[in-house]
Amino acid sequence: LIQTLKKEVCRANLDLVREGLVVQTWGNVSGVDRARGVMVIKPSGVAYSSLKAEQMVVVSLETGKVVAGRLRPSSDTPTHLVLYRKFEDIGGIAHTHSLYATAWAQAGKGIPVLGTTQADYWQGAVPATRRLRTREIEKNYEENTGHVIVERFKNLDPLKIPAALVAGHGPFAWGKDAGEAVHNAAVLEFVARLAAETLRINPKAEPIQRALLDAHFLRKHGPASYYGQAETT
Amino acid sequence: LIQTLKKEVCRANLDLVREGLVVQTWGNVSGVDRARGVMVIKPSGVAYSSLKAEQMVVVSLETGKVVAGRLRPSSDTPTHLVLYRKFEDIGGIAHTHSLYATAWAQAGKGIPVLGTTQADYWQGAVPATRRLRTREIEKNYEENTGHVIVERFKNLDPLKIPAALVAGHGPFAWGKDAGEAVHNAAVLEFVARLAAETLRINPKAEPIQRALLDAHFLRKHGPASYYGQAETT
């Protein structure tokens, strides 16, 4: 039901606040219903304190037009649409201006895997996109923001690298649904800060070994994972 | 009514606390009523915990004299007066000693536009003033603080650059009213921290492209803005 997705997306937007990722009213979360061909997203510029599920806006995945809801969708809607169209296995997207992830994006640098904390979630560095070109900014800016992310992932699997940093702008994180997208955005913020502090202590700190990276990612993800409880527990 | 402005200015002062911008009792917010030719400002050195609207002090914009209120106005009153006289379209001013904005002021450096977060509020760098000269300090110090800000804005539009950093002192932010001044002071603090963290990650980080700066500022401000909800919503 579309009502269920609206509630889920509204709750995920409020989780952004709970996780300390929201500064002022910035940031937005969406979720997708691929069977119906629609995306549900936060309305533009509405205060989180008064956010309600019925205010969520339903947008056609194909046309980008609002199909239900009386408010304007987030101004970043075209970015979300491009990501859902190109990354066919993701179900939710979270965009924030959280401090440390945004600092890395402004620095135009990807976050190297300096420890197992990042390896538990990303099977590699968190990549930064290139800067947009002037004509990409002047026309269809938000859509082109999606395109530079997709371009950056040409040889990367978005399920194994569930976030990107848009140069000069900020992070986009995703997951199997809106809730997981927000969880990944929260871990990204921690990992961004952790990497910054690490390099301050040792500017020559090296990424961890490939074997350690894979061991940690795979003990949490995939068929051989052994973290947490078995489903039947 | 002057009572309405007093309430608004009192609330804006308390918002400073809520936004985490107040350290001890430092900082002050004012609002102006240009039709009546008066400014309303926080009394000097009064604890925020017991601040009441009736304690706000009313000062003549022309003479700088207290025209109503039993308490002394903030010791920074002459700075506010200069800004209202010279920046004719602003309606509120907030002065804080918030950590990161004050650090940039102490560093004597303007905050470069390293990302879209700053571009959403400032159509350029947040400028730092020059240091005051000895004679400017020894006589009419607070008034001269206003003058160095105005001097720095000779070729800048205060509505497009709604804050300044006074070298060796701290930030002044402004807006169309006292509430917006506090909001801009809060965003300034975030942007100041964000820029500091960015340059720590990449000391060679470059300001964003002019096209991106304008696109972000203009999607939130001016006739072609498309952020948030239409007024009729």
Place this chain on the structure above:
Amino acid sequence: LIQTLKKEVCRANLDLVREGLVVQTWGNVSGVDRARGVMVIKPSGVAYSSLKAEQMVVVSLETGKVVAGRLRPSSDTPTHLVLYRKFEDIGGIAHTHSLYATAWAQAGKGIPVLGTTQADYWQGAVPATRRLRTREIEKNYEENTGHVIVERFKNLDPLKIPAALVAGHGPFAWGKDAGEAVHNAAVLEFVARLAAETLRINPKAEPIQRALLDAHFLRKHGPASYYGQAETT
């Protein structure tokens, strides 16, 4: 009674949250009952908000097998077992991903004793281990994590240096029981941040004098201690 130890270990795990050391669900605390030959540890991947004493898992110190409890023990269980077997006087272990201690671990650097705060708890630097070798990662990874800690302590007394930083991973702290292990993990996090800030202010800051290090450690620990109240008070 094993129930008492379960309660103590559960409480110590919740103290991790109270001390601000928990990020998401990461981290785990255990306690040992050497008379019974068992270790009690947090179950794997269970949210702290719903953690109960009866969920704690009892593991044989000798075989490493679960002897009581329906849930899987923490995936770091083999690391804890190695430490209890080799450090015969410790009674509790806490593993966290707290920000600054993890940053030092990722930096691959021990924390030098730059002041008396650290000397009150560690009679020397907090040591970092070497990186694990590929074959140590590919087989018995968690057990080998314990071994590199023990290897690093060849010439160190674990009671006088109650924590280690595993390179590229994070901190393990210990103490006479689970509660003290968590206390030491909390102090470690503070000391890690303090050392990082100190070196930022003065990159050439030197460790304190040996006499001062010993004076502070010994005024809190051992027969000549004179900090706090006498037992009879």
Place this chain on the structure above:
Amino acid sequence: LIQTLKKEVCRANLDLVREGLVVQTWGNVSGVDRARGVMVIKPSGVAYSSLKAEQMVVVSLETGKVVAGRLRPSSDTPTHLVLYRKFEDIGGIAHTHSLYATAWAQAGKGIPVLGTTQADYWQGAVPATRRLRTREIEKNYEENTGHVIVERFKNLDPLKIPAALVAGHGPFAWGKDAGEAVHNAAVLEFVARLAAETLRINPKAEPIQRALLDAHFLRKHGPASYYGQAETT
């Protein structure tokens, strides 16, 4: 009455917690009654959560002996005594391990006056002492800690510079009574962080001009002050 001073000192110790200056149980505040020749100080190693006025310990200013109270006084008692004996106009002392002030102490560096925030409280840099010599540590360590502070203030006025950083240890702040000592310790922590952030943004940041330093200190302190409300208000 001695009960009044005990309450005041107890409240000031709890204010340390409220100001966020307490880490674990570290830190202590005292107040003096020069007419009676006694100092009142926190007992050693007692948790702040259960601190009561009747637990405060009364110590003779002349002999250093406990004259009332059943608990041991803070282990830093001899340091406080030296300061009261040598700085004859101070009435309260606060010692903390607050993060940034302690980092400057560990760095062995005084805090330069980089802005007006510090100038409002200190008419100059916050000085760091020299390191103690081995024999000063091995015998009468806490007393000698007081002596190196006094030595550092040979040409400084403790009322115009109400704090010192003991090299490799941490800050001591003071004031006209215990409450003001804690207030100064809180401002010191802010100023310590502010200076660290400033120098990170601009490692060549210069102290403010002498005229500005004096103008700010004197507008808050001394006969010509004009900050706050007149006493009769």
